[in-house]
Amino acid sequence: MKLKACLFDLDGVLVDTAQYHYQAWKKLANTLGFDLSAQQNxxxxxxxxxxxxxxxxxxxxxxLPADVQVQLAERKNAWYVEMISAMTPATLLPGAAALLIELRREGISIALGSASKNARLILEKTALRDYFDAVVDGNMVIRSKPDPEVFLAGAEKLRVSAAECVVLEDAAAGVEAARRAGMKAVGIGNPADLIEADWVVPDLAAVTVERLDELFC
Structure with missing residues (x-):
């Protein structure tokens, strides 16, 4: 088997939007009369x-009633969208642009597999959209990670088998989703938090196509 496609999570892998999610959820919690810790986030x-x-x-x-929950989710998202609208290519995480360029040069297909419903806006703001052959986001799937739906949909759009894919993820739920999909998984972050990953790195600056190929040897 050979590497044919890479599927990227967005938040915490290509961009650091986790800080904006935290700020928005914390603001919502505060309006409801309690606080939200970094550990809970x-x-x-x-x-x-x-x-x-x-x-x-x-x-x-x-x-709370379902209609109130919908209103709260929309309020949180409005705050979040306001924050990410100020993003630029300069906000990309280390190694992100370089790896996407290398994958393109080597003919490896690229897809996004993200739970974010604002993924396309972020790709536009950071000038990443043209690197992706397929985008699967939270508007297109029913089941969230660790269910493998988002990655299997990405592989289908790329017309490759799951066994030919590598997923790059920063969350344990995402790594589990990759494994359940039958894909290799590269964890971005702390090895102690990503024990199911085939390989763990601090950021994408440590990833090369040559090293990804080695996962299939």
Whole structure:
């Protein structure tokens, strides 16, 4: 088997939007009368907006009607969109642009597999859209990670088999989704948090196509 495609998570891999998510969720929690810690925010990485809201409300001991929950999710997202609208190519994480350029040069297909419903806006603001052969985001899938749906959809769009793909992820839920999809997984971050990954690096600056190929040897 040979590497034919790379599927990237967005937040925490290509860009650092986690800080904006945290600020927006924290602001929402504060308006509801409680606070949100950085440790709690870690549990929101890689999951959908609805699931994140459910966790935040549970931490605040709140049970609210469905229509109110929709309003709260929309309010949080409006704050978040306002923040990410100021992003530029300068906000890319280390190694992101260089790796995408190398993958393009080597003829490796590239897809995005993200739970974010604002992924396309972020790609536009950071000038990354043209690097991707396919984009699968939170508007296109029903089940969030660790369900493998988002990555399997990406592989289908690229017309490659799961066994020919590598996923680059910063969240344990994303790594689990990759493994459940039958794909190789490169974890971005702390090895202790990404124990199921085939390889863990601090950021994309440590990743090369040659090293990715070695995962298939």
């Amino acid at each position: 870690e549990q929101l990485k890689g999951i959908s907006r609805t699931e994140s809201l459910n966790k935040v409300l549970a931490w605040g001991g709140l049970s």
